[in-house]
Amino acid sequence: MRSIILTVLALAATALTIPLSEDKTAQPLVKRAVSPDSSCGGTNKYTCQGSQYGNCCSQWGFCGSTAAYCGSGCQSGFGTCTGTTPPPPPPASTLSDCLSAKNVPIRLISSPDFPGLAKPYNLRLAYTPAVIVLPTTTQHVSDAVVCAGKNNVKVQAKGGGHSYASFSSGGQSGSMVIDLENFQTISLDANNIAKVGGGVRLGNLALGIYNTNNAKRALPHGTCPGVGVGGHATHGGYGYSSRAWGLALDTITAMDVTLANGSNIHTTSTSYPDIYYALRGAADSFGIVTTFYLATKPAPASVVQWSFSIPNVFSSAATATNIFLHIQDFARNAAVIDRNIGFGIYLDGQSFSIGGTYFGSLDNFNNKIKPALLKGLPTPSSSTVDSIDWLASLTRLAGQPLAQPLQGYDAHDDFYAKSITTPASAPLTAAALNSFFDYIIKNGVNSPNPWFSIINLYGGPDSQINIRDNTFSAYSDRSALWVIQNYGYTSATSSPFPSTIIPFITGLNNALTSAQPQTAFGAYANYVDPGLTAAQAHSLYYDVPTYTRLNSIKKTVDPGKVFWNPQAIGN
Helix, strand or coil: CHHHHHHHHHHHHHHHCCCCCCCCCCCCCCCCCECCCCECECCCCEECCCCCCCCEECCCCEEECCHHHHCCCCCHHHCCCCCCCCCCCCCCCCHHHHHHHCCCCEECCCCCCHHHHHCCCECCCCCCCCEEECCCCHHHHHHHHHHHHHCCCCEEEECCCCCCCCHHHCCCCCCEEEECCCCCCEEECCCCEEEEECCCEHHHHHHHHHHHHHCCEECCCCCCCCCEHHHHHHCCCCCCCHHHHCCHHHHEEEEEEECCCCCEEEECCCCCHHHHHHHHHHHHHCCEEEEEEEECEECCCCEEEEEEECCCHHHCHHHHHHHHHHHHHHHCCCCCCCCCEEEEEEECCCCEEEEEEECCCHHHHHHHHHHHHHCCCCCCCEEEEEEECHHHHHHHHHCCCCCCCCCCCCCCECEEEEEEEEECCCCCCHHHHHHHHHHHHHHHCCCCCCEEEEEEECCCCCCCCCCCCCCCCCCCCCCEEEEEEEEEECCCCCCCCCCCHHHHHHHHHHHHHCCCCCCCCECCHHHCCCCCCHHHHHHHHCCHHHHHHHHHHHHHHCCCCCECCCCCCCC
């Protein structure tokens, strides 16, 4: 059945391919009207020469001044080209013409709101899209994808826009960004399946499923309320409740998705199962998910929220190592730990704290879990243990209100991050931890730039993250004990990014992994690392059988690699 479905999809893609109707080579530069809106060539035959947007007319029919516009494919008949690759014959119509003919809502570089829409979450990696699509219907999404495919323009979706590598901006200049900010549906059916638009942010999702008809439903997801459900849920989606309920990805029962040939399908475990598999772990390479269907949980009536700040951890590498080894023993102790506890460690060279949530009684936490955790550790310099309601817990974890703007979201950072996933079968050794903390004491305690590490417990006894096998979805890391995020940033966002941050964060990763060479460490795709090559990313984010299957599906449903970023499947 799977081969029949994929064959049908391949034939559909062939049927929707529109050949060029004529061969128009670029003509010598002649007197033309200067572009008033950044479009060039095509029907209006505007020139970029002398325009405020740049003198080069790209193969897509937009003015600019970077290599994406002036290099390969630049149309010399409508501006100046500086590339060395001869331009191919331009299409019968430009991308701009195609989108206009189909009445797809777009923003060009000339649009007043273009800079705000194009501004990435990670300011270090700012790209200029060829066009930003603001669809209000799935037909708009379909038409935009078809137009991009006809004009050899790469496509990426933007849900929340929090991609660490700015892949939601294309991962390069000159891509089409399909911004799903108008897809804000949140509803619950009779079976408590949440229907969620692809542009919904996590804070609004949490409020929506809890408050709709006073249903008081919940989902496992991350703590940052501005993150979009799209990238988060399709590449994992961890929260402190995940050890009890699984990842956000595990709650997906169905999706409405636009494929590279423009078709809109509803995919489940039995309808287009290969696409359902691929989207849950690698959606950025396979389609635009416009609607998610998520199986919700009853929200707990109360949650024990707790945190302990441990002093003097960085007095020596040996001290820090022994503290972490104790916490690791605690995390693996089935006599104390079950699925109902989730926690993480935060450290930044100055402070060291451990905190999380517990789905159980305050008495049980205080009398059983807390003593086991703190036994042998320095007396906490500060502590918090409260029993609070579900929404109050999410708000405290977020450190800000859950409600997020539907349009005009304007939160940004300037940073570089790397991640490490550690297998449960190979807990972190004293040698690896000593190397890690020794590096921090020598380089991080007095670092010229701020940084932090967050070490979250994924595995351990009864973890519902790790009950799935690798055939369940394309998220193949179902054996991690810890997932570590190392993050360096600057508050001087208007200045050049400090040259010391990337080497420091890279060294922090290497200090741990190089001291435990016998272990096959991985990485977490939601902390996507732009410093990795495509091959390195594929090796760290997916196991070999998973990537092999993904690559096969990619060749069938997106042979033209319409959905692309620097680490996309098939690169």
